[in-house]
Amino acid sequence: xxxxxxxxxxxxxxxxxxxxxxxxxxxxxxxxxxxxxxxxxxxxxxxxxxxxxxxxxxxxxxxxxxxxxxxxxxxxxxxxxxxxxxxxxxxxxxxxxxxxxxxxxxxxxxxxxxxxxxxxxxxxxxxxxxxxxxxxx
Amino acid sequence: xxxxxxxxxxxxxxxxxxxxxxxxxxxxxxxxxxxxxxxxxxxxxxxxxxxxxxxxxxxxxxxxxxxxxxxxxxxxxxxxxxxxxxxxxxxxxxxxxxxxxxxxxxxxxxxxxxxxxxxxxxxxxxxxxxxxxxxxxxxxxxxxxxxxxxxxxxxxxxxxxxxxxxxxxxxxxxxxxxxxxxxxxxxxxxxxxxxxxxxxxxxxxxxxxxxxxxxxxxxxxxxxxxxxxxxxxxxxxxxxxxxxxxxxxxxxxxxxxxxxxxxxxxxxxxxxxxxxxxxxxxxxxxxxxxxxxxxxxxxxxxxxxxxxxxxxxxxxxxxxxxxxxxxxxxxxxxxxxxxxxxxxxxxxxxxxxxxxxxxxxxxxxxxxxxxxxxxxxxx
Numbered sequence: 001x002x003x004x005x006x007x008x009x010x011x012x013x014x015x016x017x018x019x020x021x022x023x024x025x026x027x028x029x030x031x032x033x034x035x036x037x038x039x040x041x042x043x044x045x046x047x048x049x050x051x052x053x054x055x056x057x058x059x060x061x062x063x064x065x066x067x068x069x070x071x072x073x074x075x076x077x078x079x080x081x082x083x084x085x086x087x088x089x090x091x092x093x094x095x096x097x098x099x100x101x102x103x104x105x106x107x108x109x110x111x112x113x114x115x116x117x118x119x120x121x122x123x124x125x126x127x128x129x130x131x132x133x134x135x136x137x
Numbered sequence: 138x139x140x141x142x143x144x145x146x147x148x149x150x151x152x153x154x155x156x157x158x159x160x161x162x163x164x165x166x167x168x169x170x171x172x173x174x175x176x177x178x179x180x181x182x183x184x185x186x187x188x189x190x191x192x193x194x195x196x197x198x199x200x201x202x203x204x205x206x207x208x209x210x211x212x213x214x215x216x217x218x219x220x221x222x223x224x225x226x227x228x229x230x231x232x233x234x235x236x237x238x239x240x241x242x243x244x245x246x247x248x249x250x251x252x253x254x255x256x257x258x259x260x261x262x263x264x265x266x267x268x269x270x271x272x273x274x275x276x277x278x279x280x281x282x283x284x285x286x287x288x289x290x291x292x293x294x295x296x297x298x299x300x301x302x303x304x305x306x307x308x309x310x311x312x313x314x315x316x317x318x319x320x321x322x323x324x325x326x327x328x329x330x331x332x333x334x335x336x337x338x339x340x341x342x343x344x345x346x347x348x349x350x351x352x353x354x355x356x357x358x359x360x361x362x363x364x365x366x367x368x369x370x371x372x373x374x375x376x377x378x379x380x381x382x383x384x385x386x387x388x389x390x391x392x393x394x395x396x397x398x399x400x401x402x403x404x405x406x407x408x409x410x411x412x413x414x415x416x417x418x419x420x421x422x423x424x425x426x427x428x429x430x431x432x433x434x435x436x437x438x439x440x441x442x443x444x445x446x447x448x449x450x451x452x453x454x455x456x457x458x459x460x461x462x463x464x465x466x467x468x469x470x471x472x473x474x475x476x477x478x479x480x481x482x483x484x485x486x487x488x489x490x491x492x493x494x495x496x497x498x499x500x501x502x503x504x505x506x507x508x509x510x511x512x513x514x515x516x
Contacts, residue, residue: 007267010259019264041265041381067284067385069276070332076272082332085270087280087380097269097380107332112287129268 006078008127015042017056022128027059027118029092040094061118063088063132066095070105088116088132102133138401141516143226144357144364147177147350148478151242154312154464157344161250165242165346166197173348178361179236184350186234188225190217190241190468191252197240207234213374214501215415215468217241218349219508222474223370225351235352242346243466262378274417278503279334281385282420285434286333288386291423293333295438297324299419300337300461302447307458309448309487314341315462338419340465347471349478354516365481368494369402369511371395379503388500390507391428395498398509399430402494406431410492411480412452413473415499416459422446425498429509453489456480470499474510481514 011019018041021028031038032046033053045052068086075081084105089095101119103109115135122128149172151157151165160168166189174181186207189197194208207228211220218241225237244251256263271277285291301321307313319337327335357364373393376382383389399406406429414425422441427434431452440446446454457463457476464472477497479485495512 006270007256007263008258009264009268010257011264012259015261015264041261041378067280067282069279069282069334071270071272071276072329072331074272074275076267076270076276079270079272082329083270085276085280085331087385095380097266097271097378099269112283123268 004077006076008123014044018042019127021058022120022130023126025120027061027130028056029059029090029094030054030056038092038094040096059090059092062091062135063116063118065100065110065112065114065116067112068100068110070107084110086132096130098130098132100133101131138227138230138370140368140402141366141513142354143229143351143367144354145349145478145512146352146357146360146362146364147173147179147348148475149173149176149348150472150475151346154345155314155343156246157244158247158249160244162242162244163192163196163200163250165244165344166192166240167201169242169346169348170201170238170240173238173350176362177350179350183236184238186225186228186237188221188237188239190221191243203238205234207237213506215417216470216499216501216506216508217468218471218474219497219499219510220372222349222351222367222510223372223508226367226370229351229353235356237351238348239351240346240348241468241471243468244344245466246342246344266378266380274503275330275334275339277379278418279331279420280379281382281504282333284385285420285423289435289438291438293325294321295442296338296419296423297321298442299416299422300324302441302444303416303455303459304462305447306456306487307462310457310463311486313458313463314343315458334418337461340417340460340469341462343464343466345464345466345472347475349474363482363514365478365512365514366516367510368404368513369398369400371397371401371509372507374506375504377502377505382504386434388424388428388504388507390504391424391498391500394507394509395425395429398496398511402511404494404511408494409452409496411456411477411489411495412454413477413495413497414454415469415473416455416461417465417469417500419461421500422454429496429498448487456485456487456489470508473497473499477510477512481512
């Protein structure tokens with residue numbers, strides 16, 4: 001029997017650029033042309049000043065570990081417990097949910113504020129997830 | 138809103154609480170509503186306003202045979218009923234209706250006639266949280282905890298004491314689901330759910346319901362029970378995505394709703410005799426004590442660990458046992474409101490002696506929404 005599939009995102013017109021970015025190996029954020037506010041998740045206006053003049057840019061992919069849980073039960077379809085569900089803080093400011101790859105899923109290994117870098121996990125031809133791993137060096 | 142213009146004149150939970158395999162969710166609404174109507178000495182035809190969450194007001198109005206001229210279907214999670222109380226009080230004062238029924242029910246355990254919860258894959262939650270393995274509240278609600286602990290120096294043992302103190306209150310409540318005493322060691326050795334939280338730090342999953350009836354203070358004195366007045370109210374929402382909270386060191390929705398209610402009530406924290414803080418998980422009372430302004434966040438863990446909120450302590454908190462030990466059907470706010478009303482009526486099983494002011498603070502979603510109601514039994 002096939003493994004149950006994990007929940008897969010379905011892009012909308014407002015988020016398509018983000019998912020095109022991850023498929024191309026880029027983490028894309030948006031910045032307001034009027035007030036310079038950098039924000040996430042994607043939308044075609046600034047949630048700080050309401051300007052519709054916003055630009056998409058490639059983020060550094062650098063982040064730190066803001067907080068997490070290590071989920072034991074119940075596990076989401078497609079996940080083998082225990083696994084960490086993390087929130088990372090990008091160097092550009094916004095936070096996003098992620099998993100932490102290439103790292104033991106333990107409280108000892110997952111230290112708050114540890115440096116992370118983006119890693120791209122391809123689910124299929126349309127969807128690549130932005131994930132994070134401990135930064136090298 | 139002006140103080141003490143509207144009162145609770147009817148309040149009841151479902152006849153049974155816990156596991157109710159012989160009733161669907163809508164019938165649990167009706168059971169609670171009929172109990173509250175009987176408590177108030179009213180007839181169904183006296184109700185001209187209705188508010189409910191998850192189920193729509195039209196479902197409940199039709200099922201009960203009520204013909205309302207005012208409805209509120211605000212559905213922001215477990216604190217929806219705090220918002221209903223606030224909205225109903227405003228509507229009664231504005232003359233839009235005279236007698237409002239607020240109902241909650243959930244077949245949370247037996248899952249009979251309960252609408253499925255789903256997250257569409259093209260929603261923001263579906264795109265930016267679901268793919269990372271979140272699966273139900275235990276995998277999401279505790280995500281801020283480790284940051285909160287690091288920022289304020291809170292320990293695992295201190296958070297475990299939340300569950301211990303509330304179990305002591307539950308032991309005094311015959312209707313509480315879990316009554317056996319527990320220790321900090323029991324909590325920290327219980328089954329791991331989502332580190333740092335173990336099962337004794339997570340709410341119960343049960344069936345039940347509750348209903349409230351509100352009317353204007355000038356009519357309230359003619360009812361069979363002591364009227365419980367609405368002294369202050371507050372509400373807010375932040376975000377449906379826990380990952381997008383402004384900070385994990387605080388809840389913006391709490392910090393908006395709570396202080397708004399205190400300002401409206403015109404009271405200081407030292408005036409509070411009884412406190413309910415919706416505890417879906419063990420960290421919520423800490424966030425609540427800090428964000429409502431009872432003390433700096435740094436002191437919340439020690440305050441609870443020192444026994445200040447347990448029976449005999451100076452700030453009785455979650456005196457029914459809370460979502461951790463009393464019951465939790467999924468949207469617990471109604472049961473917190475019921476306990477506040479019981480305490481103000483002076484009929485709670487674990488009655489706080491001479492209590493005159495009760496603060497009841499609710500959360501919806503994973504810190505997504507908040508509502509605060511301050512009650513008093515003196516006008």
